[in-house]
Amino acid sequence: MKINNKIAIVLFAGSLMFSGCSDVFNELAINPNQPSMGAYFTSPSAVNDAVVTMYGYIQTQRCLGASGSKTQIIRSDEASSNSDYAKPGMYGADLNASYYTIEQPYTLMYTTASQASFIIETIDNVDFGNQQDLKNAYIGEAYFWRAFAHFYLLTNYRQVSPIRHMPQDASDYVRPTEAPSSVWDFIIEDLKQAKAYLPNKGFWSSDDAGRVTKASAAALLGKAYLYRSGIEHFYGSETTTYYSEAASEFNEIIKGVYGKYELAPEYSYNFDIIHENDANPESILEINFLGDVDNAGFNPGTATSGLAFDSRGLLLPGAGVGYExxxxxxxxxxxxxxxxxxxxxxxxxxxxxxxxxxxxxxxxxxxxxxxxxxxxxxxxxxxxxxxxxxxxxxxxxxxxxxxxxxxxxxxxKGxxxxxxxxxxxxxxxxxxxxxxxxxxxxxxQPRANGMNWRYIRYADVLLMYAEAVLNGGTQGEKTPLDAINEVRRRADMADLTSVTMGDLKHERILEFALEGHRFYDLLRWGELSTRFKQLQSEDPNFKKFVSETDFQGFVANKHEWLPIPINEMNSNPYIESNNPGY
Incomplete structure (x- = not known):
């Protein structure tokens, strides 16, 4: 059973009802916890409902189920799409501060962070009796998803006003933005807390397949260290790098400290329904989705369509209208x-x-x-x-x-x-x-796809570990060459005899294409502008699948980030200007 079967029910019970493109997101931006949150904290099972709802915010269509996933996949240099969800990734007029696929993940990530803060601050009010391990797991999940939400916001929108605690009064609903270094520190500290509280692999029952573990926190923590080192070198003012810290986190997973993870026997197992969650030894962080085969009405928050992965924009040309x-x-x-x-x-x-x-x-x-x-x-x-x-x-x-x-x-894929x-x-x-x-x-049927998104898998840990060590991080159990060859062997590729960053970058293309990582690879390597400029000059069809006139081209020092949504600009007096170029 996928965890999101429960999530959908909680969203419904919590009265968080979405209806198409309604103004509910504006309401959430004012008060992300409009439902009566106090009702959650009457028993351990009620706390579980609150925790599971965080997964629902992440997995709903308007977050990573559609809008956010296309932001990550189509925005890179790998693909083009004519879907409404994916239009911002085509670098045309729709890449603006009012477009809904930019606004909605932004709002829902803050909603997730707000929910997480409430859980962290309120869970001690509930008597867990002799279930301390379960209580710790819930606390760990709250820290994890608060960190995940801020990681997404920082790597996409750059200007972030962190939700460090639940609002105490009306003034807390708008907050000043903080320097990226401060937000990184906050993300890293939350992930350290998550790793301390979360259970190892094997703790959750099959009914809770897909819930995060210590390995999930360690993997995202290592990724945060790795991304921070590259992004802040090229776009910030930090001179300190964290490659040794990144390598150490990945190395703990490789050593099996949090349970055994290994490559799935077949590469294809990462992109099907049969080998999801516990059925896949490679899965470390998996975003779970339902499938609505009949496409019977779009209403995120219901058990039939709210948490589906909408494949619109990925489907084959000629097979649909506006989906390809x-x-x-x-x-x-x-x-x-x-x-x-x-x-x-x-x-x-x-x-x-x-x-x-x-x-x-x-x-x-x-x-x-x-x-x-x-x-x-x-x-x-x-x-x-x-x-x-x-x-x-x-x-x-x-x-x-x-x-x-x-x-x-x-x-x-997808x-x-x-x-x-x-x-x-x-x-x-x-x-x-x-x-x-x-x-x-x-x-x-774009909402019929119930395939989960293996957001971080063991192959990614191996290659991120190799990247961290190649950049000066302290080596652990494996050499970078060992780690890369382990990934290559599953595909029956010949072993490399030596390895460079160029080899690693090439291997990441072959292993992770169209999984939502490529844009951020180029971002932290400082190669986005040069790569897009190269393809724009060499390929006359690059990003021109929607319309030859829509594509306006990648603009350096602008398109590295998404714009801050216009609703946030209008309601938060602390944000004086949007990201450069918008």
Missing amino acids: GVAHNWLYNEYVNSIDKNGFTDIRMFSTLMFDDRKPEIKLHQDAQGNPIRLEGPGGKHWEDLYPETNGKEGFQTQSNALAYPFKAGIK VDFSMPIQTNTDGSVKLTGVGGGVKEYVYN
């Missing part, structure tokens, strides 16, 4: 050029992209009988079934979206291709969309 995404050709080529030790195309490509696997540059793996293993799309269809040749033309150009023509691949084709009772393909004229598969 494409991968940029440089990423396709990166995989094509990655050949394993047996002469086959990097197996990770087949879990990341949907493409024409009949092309001569693709070296298909073989089954036990020597037959090629074909890449399957929705409904088990191959590329030529999805995109049949028409008038001598093949590929995306046969579809309704002509702008997809120059792209070689669609997006597979979309459940195993879902069947949706049919009518007579077996015919169900037609929906504008005028009822678009073929839709169940997979293409």
Whole structure:
């Protein structure tokens, strides 16, 4: 059972009802805890309801279920999308302070931090009897999600006014922003507290699969140290780095201090429904989602659609209206050029992209009988079934979206291709969309995807550890070469004999493409501006999938950060100006 089955009920019971794009976020910004919070603190089970609600704020559609996830995925150099959720990542006019996918995650992260503060400050009022371990776990969860919320805010919006405690009076609902160094200190201290209170792996029952542990806190703490070292070097004024601290946190996980974590036997296990949470030895921090197969009304806060992962913007061209995404050709080529030790195309490509696997540059793996293993799309269809040749033309150009023509691949990660084709009772393909004229598969119902987001997995810990050591951090159990080769071996890649930062950066592309990390990799390496400038000059189709006129280009010293939402600008007198360029 996924933990979010419980979360949805708590959101409902707590009267936090969303309705489309209503003004509820404005209300939350004024008082993030409009529901009667005191009602939560009558028993340990009631405290649990309050704790689980924090997960719900993070996982709801308007946070990481749709808006925030597209901010992280499409904003990088890997992909383009024509979805409303993803438009800010296309660097056009919609990247502004009033766009809802920028405003909503911002508000919900602060809501999470506010809820966490209430739990931390109030939990001692509840008698836990001999359940001290459970009480500590709840406290640890509160510290963790407060840190996570501020980490998201800092790495995306830069200007942050931390929620260090629950409001004491009306004046506390608006707070001054603090220097990034102060916010980093706050995040790090909260994660240290979370690590101290949270249980090791194995504490939570199967009914609570997906709840955070000490390893979750250690991994995010190491990530905070790593990100701080790079971001503040290139965009701040800090001269101190924290690579040894980062390496130490990752090393504890590698050593198994908090329980055994290891790479899943198959790379693909990280992107399916069968191997989620406890079924995946690689999962350290997993954002859980439900699936609403019927797409029966959008109302975050209900058990059917509020906590789904909306795959809008990732779906294949021609399969929906306004839902599609494409991968940029440089990423396709990166995989094509990655050949394993047996002469086959990097197996990770087949879990990341949907493409024409009949092309001569693709070296298909073989089954036990020597037959090629074909890449399957929705409904088990191959590329030529999805995109049949028409008038001598093949590929995306046969579809309704002509702008997809120059792209070689669609997006597979984050979309459940195993879902069947949706049919009518007579077996015919169900037609929906504008005028009822678009073929839709169940997979293409954008809120039907219940696939969890493995936000931090063990492979990431290994490569972040290697990065920290390569940058001067103290080495622990493994050398950077050992750590990188461990990741490569799962994909049957030949071992490297030496390793540089260039090797590590390349491996992160192959291992984590389209998982929401790439933008922040480039950010902390100080390479965002040069990378976007390079692609804008080399690729005439870069970020032009929505409209050739919409793309305005990446602007250095502006687009590293999202704008502070206009509602916050208008209501918080302490914020005198928005981020540069907005």
